[in-house]
Amino acid sequence: MEKLKNTNELETNKQLDFINILKSKYEDEYKKTGVRKTYYIQTFGCQMNSRDSEKISGILKRIGYVETDTEDADFVLYNTCTVRENANNRVYGRLGYVGRLKKSRPGMLVALCGCMMQESTAVEKIKASYPFVDIIFGTHNIFKLAELIKTRLDNEEIGTKHSDRMVIDLWKDTDMIVENLPNDRKYSFKAGVNIVFGCNNYCSYCIVPYVRGRERSRNLEDILEEVKALASEGVKEIMLLGQNVNSYGKNLDKPLTFAKLLEEIEKIEGIERIRFMTSHPKDLSQDLIDVMGRSKKICNHLHLPLQSGSTRLLKIMNRRYTKEAYLDLVERIKKAVPDISLTTDIIVGFPGETEEDFLETLDVVKRVGFDSAFTFLYSKRTGTPAANMDNQVDEKVAKDRFDRLLTAVQESSSKSLGRYENTVQDVLVEEVNSQDGSLLTGRLSNNMLVHFPGNQSLIGSIIPVYLKESKGFYYIGSQA
Ligand code: 5AD
Ligand code: SF4
Secondary structure, rough: OOHHHHHHHEEEEEEEEHHHHHHHHHHHHHHOOOOOOEEEEEEEEHHHHHHHHHHHHHHHHHHHHOOOOOOOEEEEEEEEEEHHHHHHHHHHHHHHHHHHHHHOOOOEEEEEEEEHHHHHHHHHHHHHOOOOEEEEOOOOOHHHHHHHHHHHHHHHHHHOOOHHHOOOOOOOOOOOOOOOOOOOOOOOOOOEOOOOEEEOOOOOOOOOHHHHHHOOEHHHHHHHHHHHHHHHHOOOOOEEEEOHHHOOOOOOOOOOOOHHHHHHHHHOOOEEEEEEEEEOOHOHHHHHHHHHHHHHHOOOEEOOOEEEEEEHHHHOOOOOOOOOHHHHHHHHHHHOOOOOEEEEEEEOOOOOHHHHHHHHHHHHHHHHOOEEEEEEEEEOOOOOOOHHHHOOOOOOOHHHHHHHHHHHHHHHHHHHHHHHHHHHHHHHHEEEOOOOOOOEEOOOOOOOOEEEOOHHHHHHOEEEEEEEEOOOEEEEEEEE
C-alpha cells in the first residue's frame, strides 16, 4: 500500500510539471497578446461529475485559463453522463453546435470527458462524426489533463496530420487515487468531498460500475486533511460523495466504517453541516442510524434510492434488499431522527415490471412519505444485464405508470412539505435569488429552499429564518 501511495505522489509531481510547462507557455503568450485564454465547461449528470469539473477547473485555472460562461471560448469541455440514453443525446446536440462554432475560431480546443467516454461505442461515433474534437479522456484520468493538452498542442507543432491530432486517453479501471493537485471550488462556504470512487454493486440496469470502475475508498487521513483545510478556509457545509457512501472503508488497508468516518468528521471545528450522497439501503447500518440520531451536524436529510417497491423486481435488479427490509430501515431511521426528510430515486418500466410490481412501488411511496423523489423511465444501457432481458416494457405502459407515480409522489410529499411553516429554522444563506435581486436564497438542514429579504453580506452564514409560508418545494421567510 505504501508503494502505491508513493507511485501516486510521483504522478502528482509529474502532472504538476506539465501544468508548469503550460503555465509558462501561456504566460509568454499573454505577455505578447495581453489576453488570457478562456475556458468553458458544461457538466452533465450527478454530483460526482460536478466535483470532477471543479478539479478540471482547478487545473485549467492554474495553467492560466480564465472561466467564461459561454461556448465562445478558447477551450470548451463537456463532462458527460451516460446513466440514461437522453444524457448521451444532449452531448451530441452540443457537439453539433460547437463544431460550427469551431469553424470560425481556428485555435479553439474541444475536449470530452466523463462517463460517456468510457463507452467505446460513443468514442467510435465521435471519432467518425465529430473529428474536430481535440481531446477525449475518461473518469479515471482527469488528473492528466495538463499532459493531454500538451500532447495535443505538440501534435500540432510537429505537424501531425489534422486527422491524427485527436488525443484519446481512456483507462478501463484503476486503483490510483491521485491527491494534491490544483483544485477549484464553486462555493466558498460549502464543498463536495469525494470519499469513495466507483461502484461494485452491479445493479442490473446500471452502467455506472462499468464506467466508473471498481470501488475504492480514499484514506481516512486524506479525507480529514481535506475537510480540515476546507474548514480553515471558511467552509461550513460539506457533502461527502460516493456512488455508495455506506460501503466506505471496506477496501482500505485498515478497514473502517462510514459511521466511524462521520464521527471523525463531526469533530472538525468549523464544519457545521454534514451531508452525504448516495446511500444504498442494503449497506445502511444501524451504527450509521445511531450516529445520525446523536449527531448535531449531520443534516436532517437522507437520500435513499428505492428503485422499486416490488421484492420480486428488486431481486432481478440485483438490489439485495426486499420491500419489507426497506420499510423497516425507514422505520428505524424515523425513530432515530424523527424529523428526517427522506428523498429517493425510482425507476419505472424495468424489464418485466407488471402492474402488480408497480402497485408495490406506489404502496411504498404512500407508506414512506418521501419529501421528493427523482423518477426515471427505465433506459436500456448496452452492456448491462437488463439490456439483454427479453421482456422490455411497452413504452406507452411505462409512460402511463410514470405519470401515475408522479401523481403519487406529489400527493405524498404535499402532506409533509409544509411542516415547518410558522417555525424558525437555521438556514445556510447561499446566494442572491436569481429571479428577484432583493431576496436571498438559502437551505434548511433538510435541503429545502427558503427565499427571504436580506443583505448579500449574509451569504455563507447560517442564520435563523422565520418560515412564513410554504410554497410546496420552497418557503418564503423573513430573518428571525
Ligand atoms: N434507467 C433509468 N434510470 C436509471 N438509473 C440508473 N440507471 C438507470 C437506467 N438504466 C437511475 C437510478 C439511480 C439514478 C442515479 O439513476 O434510479 O439511482
Ligand atoms: Fe448504479 Fe447500483 Fe452502483 Fe448506484 S449502487 S451506481 S444504481 S450500480
